[in-house]
Amino acid sequence: MRPHTLTRIGTILELRQLRAFVAIADHGHYGRAADSVGLTQPAITQRIKALERELGTPLLTRSARGVNLTSAGQALIEHARRLLLIEDRAVRALHDHAKGVVGRLRISYLTLWDFGPPANIVAEFRRRYPAVVLEMSTGYSQANMDRLVAGNVDFAFVGVSIGERRGIAIRTLDRHEMVVVMTPQHPLALIDRVPIERLRGEPLISVPPGVNNSLVAASLSWLGRHTGESPTVVREEPPDQIAAALMRTGNAIALMTVHRAEIAQKDGLIYRSLVPSPMIEYGAAYFRDDPSPALANLLEVVDEVAPALPDALPEGNELIWARPGSATGVAG
Known part of the structure; x- marks a missing residue:
């Protein structure tokens, strides 16, 4: 893999060279800087020499008290830190993306x-x-x-x-239990658990096929098998309009999940369990x-x-x- 580089007017800066430069500036010592970036001292020395050769100017000076930045080094150091920060953030973002901890889900x-x-x-x-x-x-x-x-x-x-x-x-x-929903005045309201056969011939309000084509067809088929005849569908309404439709017709019934039926109770309707009890997934x-x-x-x-x-x-x-x-x- 080619090292990360920055190119400007013929000058090529390798980010690994900048990382070595910043490490020496931070530690003030070649040996400790080499340890911090996982290099040997000769290797980090070679990177600094290559960087200085590319830039055409010394960046560091050695003395008995340690390593110091030259004026060129002082001019470069903050820019080098920012470039390395950008690289670290980019690598972390790619790593996070690969692990699925960032990104987008719809x-x-x-x-x-x-x-x-x-x-x-x-x-x-x-x-x-x-x-x-x-x-x-x-x-x-x-x-x-x-x-x-x-x-x-x-x-x-x-x-x-x-x-x-x-x-x-x-x-x-x-899985959700389906129940029969009706007005309190409906004759089926007097039965605690309604045998499915009692729905034979009852006017039924169904949802239109576009909500879930296969479920609508399966529901009508299931009712037909248990009652012995095709359900008497008197109208089709979107799910959020069925409660109002039941109140207006007065004599019709509808099948809903228990959760939806409990919400319909706020509109003055009641519901009863069926025997056998139908369920949907x-x-x-x-x-x-x-x-x-x-x-x-x-x-x-x-x-x-x-x-x-x-x-x-x-x-x-x-x-x-x-x-x-x-x-x-x-x-x-």
């Missing part, structure tokens, strides 16, 4: 998953790697996956049912071959903050959507 939250692992993962990553700039956004699963495929984000929280794409991995991080998506050290560090944080889920589901639970070939399905 992360997209999942709009419907605003608590638990996502917030914990990002908070822990910020704590460990404060110099990494995080560019945060949010979106539904379909939009987040599209952004990842397009290269607009590096890491996205998604519903696992969105499905993997070529080159993209999805880690399952959490949330996770994180990223490119398998992304070489980013910062992403590698984020994935280590994911492993620690959100350890692998057990294969078995709680008794009486079923996944609405499971990965093809997955052993996880019906439990109990």
Whole structure:
């Protein structure tokens, strides 16, 4: 490897020569200076001679009391210190970048998953790697996956049912129970745990496919299998509008996660568990071959903050959507 050099009007200054010069100026002694930079005394002497030869002027003088700077040496010393500081900072920055402790990561939250692992993962990553700039956004699963495929984000929280794409991995991080939500006046409100068969023929408000195409299809298919007929979808609304739509219709129902259902209670709605209890999985998506050290560090944080889920589901639970070939399905 060629030594780092600075060139100006035919003069070539090697940073290793400047480092030797500064070490001698600091220690006032060739031997101690050589030890400080890991050189022998003859080697550091040769570097100073080469530097003086290149500059065409003496930089140091020896006396019985030690080594002193000449006037040329005094003119150079502060500039040499600054140049070495710049080199040290540059090398440290490259080292930090290689270790993933600096840089940039673009992360997209999942709009419907605003608590638990996502917030914990990002908070822990910020704590460990404060110099990494995080560019945060949010979106539904379909939009987040599209952004990842397009290269607009590096890491996205998604519903696992969105499905993997070529080159993209999805880690399952959490499972959420789905419940039926309705107005307090709805007949199903009188039942503590609603048998899924009781949803047959009930007017249903669903989310549009663009939120998560595969989950919407899987949810309707799951309901159809358990009720014996296709669900009666009376309208489609974005997730953040379903509560208001339920209040306006009065007689319709909707499926939500427990977390979203608890929020809907503030709008005057109630929810009931289902038998069997449907569950959905949330996770994180990223490119398998992304070489980013910062992403590698984020994935280590994911492993620690959100350890692998057990294969078995709680008794009486079923996944609405499971990965093809997955052993996880019906439990109990």
